[in-house]
Amino acid sequence: MKNITTPLKKLFYLWRRSQVPIKQPIKISKIDNLIIFLICILISIISSYKLLLIAPLNLSNIFSWLFKFTETLISSGILILISKKENSTITSRQIILVTSFLLAVQAAKLAFASTISPLSTIIPPALIISQGMGSITALTWVSIASLSWPDPAIPIDNNLFFITLVCASVVSVLGGRIRSRAQLLQLSIFVPIGALLSQWILIGRNEIFSDCLILAIVMLFTILSIPIFESIFGLLTKARLLELADKEKPLIRRLSLEAPGTFEHTLLICGLAEEATRMIGGDIDLIKTGALYHDVGKLHAPNWFIENQDGSKNPHDEIDDPFKSAEVLQAHVDEGLKYARKSRLPKPIANFIPEHQGTLKMGYFFHKANEKNLKVNENDFRYKGPVPQSKETAILMLADGCEAALRAMNINASDDEALETISKIIFSRQNDGQLVDSDLSKGEIFLIKRAFLNVWKRIRHRRIQYPTTKNNTFS
Ligand SMILES: [Fe+2]
């Protein structure tokens, strides 16, 4: 019997280790939950109340009302669940936005169903949702908004319904990938043209031209209003991410001038993190921007960090107080968050600041305090956290840990030696419980190690001196 249970135990252990760790649910306050619930109830009432107005009211009408009401309520719940799944850092404001859009569309269908084409009511919100919250959330929203009609008395043209669904789906998929405002403008021209042509072929009514013209105008206004939605609801669009990643931004310029060592470290981390994120299929634009800002807090005292010391005196040696030194290290997180607030950095970017350090131990100063026989509480020498809450912030933590080791590595070191160094650092972070909330699976961690190794190979290649002959001016 023992012979069977041991391999079974081993199999169970291996299976458990291969599973993604369970993540804490997103915290939303009670008041926000109540507001979201009330919006969902309102959507359900608007979508179904007309079924109760049919005279004479009989039991089957009440049943069909109840069915419609529950169906819409469940659909709204599914929309919220999917948006939470796709956006790990979603806020209650963003859930309120997405449900309010549904409420507005259902109300617009009731008020203007016979006068305004569904193209102009469904496509613009889909564009905003796909830009700020991703394609899957937008596609879910589009399917609920297209399928649920509050007024069954209005005959819906099947062809128009089909065209709306296709155009809104195209906008949802492309909207999540678009990386510049120029591409958005192109979308606002090509989608109405596409809708015009398909309506002309499938429907051929006179008013199709005005329908598509209204759609183009509404889409243009939507694009103009996206920055307002970004600031009010904290939406993080690709265009906003790329704007923030501009190295001419004042905070990044300051970092390059006042803390050049940290700036160099940041650039190398961007390379490591980008490669690893590409390997696991994460959000590359998010991590590139997050990596750029992760250590801005070091601007409060650049020369206290080794990369900026340039051979000059180390202030930590001068004060010779491990507790004070640990405070200075923690301050680079606290001050970083202050800089983030001042520069109005979106929350998903600001999250990189505390999460890249997690609750890591400041090993060097902890060791020093122990050496001095001081009364040491390990928590005084740990960052305040939280540990990485997303795959991207976890990758940044791992890249941050590996950067110095890879930079210092001997140019003649083999790939196996580099991989061993990377694996050791990543294993120590895992062992310390830093990755438990990050959703990174074992397979993804394996890919991250490979990605870091690829970047190391690139660095080594750059550092190899090529023999050049005199007067050799061609390249
Ligand atoms: Fe840091």
Ligand SMILES: [Fe+2]
């Ligand atoms: Fe760093």
